[in-house]
Amino acid sequence: xxxxxxxxxxxxxxxxxxxxxxxxxxxxxxxxxxxxxxxxxxxxxxxxxxxxxxxxxxxxxxxxxxxxxxxxxxxxxxxxxxxxxxxxxxxxxxxxxxxxxxxxxxxxxxxxxxxxxxxxxxxxxxxxxxxxxxxxxxxxxxxxxxxxxxxxxxxxxxxxxxxxxxxxxxxxxxxxxxxxxxxxxxxxxxxxxxxxxxxxxxxxxxxxxxxxxxxxxxxxxxxxxx
Numbered sequence: 001x002x003x004x005x006x007x008x009x010x011x012x013x014x015x016x017x018x019x020x021x022x023x024x025x026x027x028x029x030x031x032x033x034x035x036x037x038x039x040x041x042x043x044x045x046x047x048x049x050x051x052x053x054x055x056x057x058x059x060x061x062x063x064x065x066x067x068x069x070x071x072x073x074x075x076x077x078x079x080x081x082x083x084x085x086x087x088x089x090x091x092x093x094x095x096x097x098x099x100x101x102x103x104x105x106x107x108x109x110x111x112x113x114x115x116x117x118x119x120x121x122x123x124x125x126x127x128x129x130x131x132x133x134x135x136x137x138x139x140x141x142x143x144x145x146x147x148x149x150x151x152x153x154x155x156x157x158x159x160x161x162x163x164x165x166x167x168x169x170x171x172x173x174x175x176x177x178x179x180x181x182x183x184x185x186x187x188x189x190x191x192x193x194x195x196x197x198x199x200x201x202x203x204x205x206x207x208x209x210x211x212x213x214x215x216x217x218x219x220x221x222x223x224x225x226x
Contacts, residue, residue, distance in 0.1 A: 033224030039201050041218025044079075046070035046203060050150070052089065052123060052132075060091040064099060064121060064134075066148065070203070070216075071108075080108045085136075089121055097121040103138065115140050128155050144181060146172040154192055164190050164197040164222075179209035188220055197222040 034051040047069045054062040064087045071080035087101035099121050106112030119136030130152040138144045148170045156162040168186040173179070183206045190199015201220040206213055 033195070033226050035222065036225060037220055037222040039203065039216070039218055039220040041201075041203065041216035043214070043216040044070060044072035046216065050132075052121070062089045062091075062097070063087070064089050064101075078108060082106050082112070085117070087117075087121075095122055095124050097123070099134070099136065103136075113141075115144075129153050142174045142176040144172055144174050146170065154197070156192075160194055162192040164188065164192040164199060180206075180211065182207055183211075188222075190220070195224040195226075197224075 034053075035049065037048045039046050039048075049065070049067045052062060052064040054060075065085065067084040069080065069082050071078055083105050085101065085103045087099035089097040089099045091097045097120070098118075100118040101116075102114055103117045104112060104114045116139045117136050118139060119134060122131070122133040124131040130150065132150040133147070134149070135145075135147045137146075150166065150168045152166045154162055154164045166186070166188040168188075169184065171183040172181045174181045185204045186201065187204075188197075188199060188201040190197055190201075198221045199219070201218065203216040204213070205215070
């Protein structure tokens with residue numbers, strides 16, 4: 001499990017493919033960047049990393065990872081949540097890829113669970129935007145169905161400065177027991193300077209069949225790594 005977590009952080013999570021693979025004329029030569037972000041809010045702090053990379057320029061095979069960790073500010077009985085999904089990807093048609101790998105989830109109150117999972121990835125990226133949609137299905141245990149989606153818009157105001165915005169959502173449904181397990185909506189709005197972004201953000205999470213809500217509002221800082 002330690003090897004899985006370490007490899008997830010090394011190979012990473014945000015959005016990246018080569019210019020040829022994306023088939024998008026205005027993608028920068030370095031490809032789409034890896035997203036690494038930290039948000040400090042009124043309830044706690046959260047870390048997120050998202051990446052998708054091809055194994056070599058022009059290759060149809062690649063790697064995708066999304067990892068997140070969040071916890072509150074309590075000195076004792078602190079609540080925390082961990083999520084990491086790692087996939088091998090193979091492009092089957094333009095911006096659509098088949099994905100298969102492992103999903104790991106755990107918290108301070110539940111043991112870490114690892115499940116094999118498979119699905120599809122749609123990725124479209126340009127210099128000013130990223131669109132990512134990833135529906136997947138767990139292949140064992142409760143056979144959860146999940147959809148992860150991200151829309152990032154970052155128009156430039158000058159050579160170094162720009163506007164940064166992102167909407168990110170997740171919905172997970174337990175098909176064996178027939179109820180909503182977890183969903184989330186993350187919103188970001190701020191400025192960018194070179195490869196850094198910063199501003200205001202909110203994380204809205206909903207748990208269980210009764211949609212128990214947990215919110216965190218604060219400031220974020222993010223960097224893009226190529």
